Structure formats: C-alpha cells, structure tokens
Amino acid sequence: MLNNDTQLEAQWLQRLQQNDEQALAAIMRKYYTALYNYGARFTSDDALIKDCIQEVFISLWQRRENAASILSPRYYLLRAVKNKVLKSLHQHTIKTGSFEPGEAYDFLQELSVETLIIDKQLSDEQAMVLRKTMSQLSKRQHELIYLKFYQHLDHAQIAGLMNLSRQSVYNLLHETIQKLRSLWQAELFNQ
C-alpha cells in the first residue's frame, strides 16, 4: 500500500518533469488538506494560506525540470508551505510593527481533547488531567507531535522542518511521550 503510494508519486513527478500539468494537479489534490492544515497552524488567515499554497505549486511548476529528484513530495511541500507562510507573515508585520523572525510564530492550533471525550467516553476527570498534560507541552512539542503523528514524517525530516538536530528531535519526542505515558499508565493500572 505504502509502496504503491510512493510509486504513484514517483510517476507523477516524472510526468511533471515532462510538462504534464495534470500531474501537478494530482499532487495538489493529494496534499491539499495536509498542507492547508499545516499552514493553519501558523496563521488563521484563510486567504493567505491558500495564496501560499498556490505559490508553492507555481514554483514547483517553474522548477519542474528537477521534479524527479524530489524524494518525498510531502516533506518538500510542507517545508515550502511553512517557509512561505512565515515569510508572508513576516512581510506583513514589517509594515505594522515589530516581528522577530524565527521562533516568534505561534503554533496556533492546540491538541484537541474534546474529540476524545466525544469519541472515547473519556470522563471529565480524565479529560482534565489530559488537558493539563497537554497544556504543559511547549509549542514546539505540539508541532513536533503534529508532524510525527499527523504528517507521518521521519525524524530527519522533522529535524529539517523545525531547524533542530536529529538528536534534539528524538529527545523532545521522548520527553513528550513520557509525559503522556505516565498519565495513561497510571490510569490503566487503576482500572
């Protein structure tokens, strides 16, 4: 299954290199939701996110002669969208006020506990504990687990996207998992 996906993507990239617009369209269709949701983590400006995604694909089209050398389209696109969104936000705030490039962006959306209460019959007390645990995670930890669990990137790719070393990614991930782990372990043993 995973292999078929990879093969299909390699075909798309090859066709893209041969000036096939429909291949570009196919890649956009496949990744649109993922890219939009990642962009939405840095800004709530719907039009800006959509513009940035457009520009990323336009520049992919402009550089299509090298398209087949892209190993992971998901990683390539996520990285491009993040850079584009942060850059646009930066340009926007230069006009209005101060902006610290780099670390100053907000990782807007939070881990959502309410879906768990709805789906998994989490009790109020458990939800409180989970919410507290989640609120103790830093924004970078949120971004890290989002990339790991929702975008299924590997550690090297996460490191590239977040400007961290692979070791820091591992450490940060480990620390995050430990927090969640102690929470659930206590709960399961008490049952």
Place this chain on the structure above:
Amino acid sequence: MKDFRLYDISDFVIDEDFIRWVHEQREEDSLFWNGWLQQHPDKHLVIATARRIVESIQFKQTAIDGQTVELEVNRLLHTITKEQVKPVSRKGMVISFKRWYAAAAVVLLCATGAWYFFIRNNSIPPFAYTTMVAAKQLIEHVNTSGKPLVLTLPDGSRLTLASGSRVSYAHTFGSADTAKNGVTRDVYLLGEAFFEVTKDPHRPFRVFANEIVTKVLGTSFTVRSFEKDTTIQVTVRTGKVTVYAQAAAASRARSEIILTPNQQLVYERSAQKFQKVLLNNPAMIAPPVAEKTLVYDDAPLDKVFSDLSKAYGINIVFDSDLLKKCTVTADLTNESFYRKLVLICSAIDAHYEVIDGQVVIESSGCK
C-alpha cells in the same frame, strides 16, 4: 524486520506501523497485531497503554471539501497556463485571488475536531418523534395555547412545555423495565421544554428528542428539538446531564457528552455532530455566601478562579504553576461572567478562550 518483542511502550508509540494500525484501522494491520498479541500475551498492557497514548494525540483539523480543492487546482492550472514563463509577483497573486473569489461563491466547510475515529453509519434508522411514538401506547400532551404549559409527571418532576410543542410518556412511566439495565423514566419530546427533574438515582430520567437522548438523575435543563430545526439544543441550569445520539445507543463505544451548568450542547442533525458551548450570559448557580467574597485585595489567582468556577459551575483551566505568582485586586461583585474574565486577564496580561464549554486561560505567567 523489526523485533517488536524488544519494544517498550515508547517504542511502540513512535513506531510508524503501530501508529498506522491505531490511526487507520486497516484490516491487514489488525490481523497482524492481533496475531502478534496472541503469541505474546504478556504484551497486552504495553500495547493497550501505547494505543491510549497514540489515541490521545489528536489535533483539531480543518476539513477541506473536494469542491474547494478543485477550485484551487483550477486556479493553479489557470495561472500556470496563462503565465507560462513569467514568475508571478505576490501582489498580483493576491489581487487575482480576490477577484477570482468574488466570481465563485465558495462555501468552506470547517469541521472542528478530528473525526477520524467517528464511524459514520449511512443507514441510520429514523429517530423522529413520530416514529418513536407510533409503536408505543403513550399519553401525549400537545401545547397549542400560545403560552408555556406546566405539566407534572407521575414521579413529581415538572415540565414546562413551550408553545407548539408536544410531549409523550408511557402509562407505566417510571415503573416498567424499559431499558435492559433497569427502570427508567422516559419522555419523548418534539419542540422545546424546560425540565425540573426529581432526584432518583435508581431511575434515570431520559428525554428522547429526535436523534438525541438526554439522561439525568435529577436536575433542571431545557431541550429544544423542533422537527424543522437543523439543530437540537440542550441547556443545563443545574446539576449534570449526559447526552448521546440514539444511533449510537446500541453500540458498545457509545459516546456520551457530559453537560454541566451554563453549558449548552448543540447537535447538528445533518452532520450528526455535537458541539459544547457556554451560554452568552452565564448565571451564577451558587452565589457566594457573603457579598464580600468576590472582592479581592492582592488575592492569589487560583483562589479567584476557583471562586468563579464554583459560583458559575464553569470549569476554568489554567496552569497553576505558571500563574502561582499572580495576584488580583478587584471588585467583581456586579460584573457579568465574561466581564470578570476580561478584567482578570487584563490585570495579569493573559487572555482567555472558551473551548469545549470551558474557559482556558493562556498566559506566560507573572513575575
């Protein structure tokens, strides 16, 4: 091949194959993991814990519908065929975006909450009032008077039926074994009613309102569920109620939502989704004993929040470690709930958000 026997909980949690099993629930994965567990029965607890951790990692996702994606794909194709070589400047892009959008009326569907695990059933049996009532021998009250109608049920509970609404219950109300797990007090509602339920932990009181069921032990609340409405609303004044969808009632993984005072549940009928919100102007459920108690002079913040939380029955979530140095000096006696929050937040340089019927305080702490 990975040797999962050597894996610890944390190793499973970050393993791609394991995550895929939990997230996507593919058959081939279930086959593999269930087989593996049979061979290694001592790993059940490890796997269960790892599953819980992966399941607890959920983000709010915005669902982008196919139509929006197609519009964006067309926009892209339009740009690259029209401006073959020329790089497109950012300014031009934005203008073209706006003009383009004016022409195409776009409906963006946003879904709060990741519904990955929500199994939608396409053949949902009709839970309309008329079908529920038809098969049963019931006493029905219809309010056509134009004024609210107060009714007393056999168990002493009171019910204020809004105009244009109807309610039914069995002759055997509260005495027959209507549910497998014991005696219940069941009422069927079409329209809107305010319930003041007599406490009786042994006989849960259930309101069937179209697709949803509200279950209580003793409390007061309002249910609004007219046939023509697209939503069903449950509002709690006192006590605690649980709400669940009728379609899910039979399944083991029944999801119940717990509502506390000043919370309102909105059920979107077409999407079969629940959303918990706070009322616009929450009322105090337990007024502070002395008037003086909401007057603070250099009081620790967690005391202020815990007083408010008690007075309104609304959960206030904050990081007590981070905010332990914060103090408040204010008179909050006469302010509305939200005004109180604004005052406190501006004093400690924080802001609040209402998420899932609770208030969440965000702040970087006080020095």
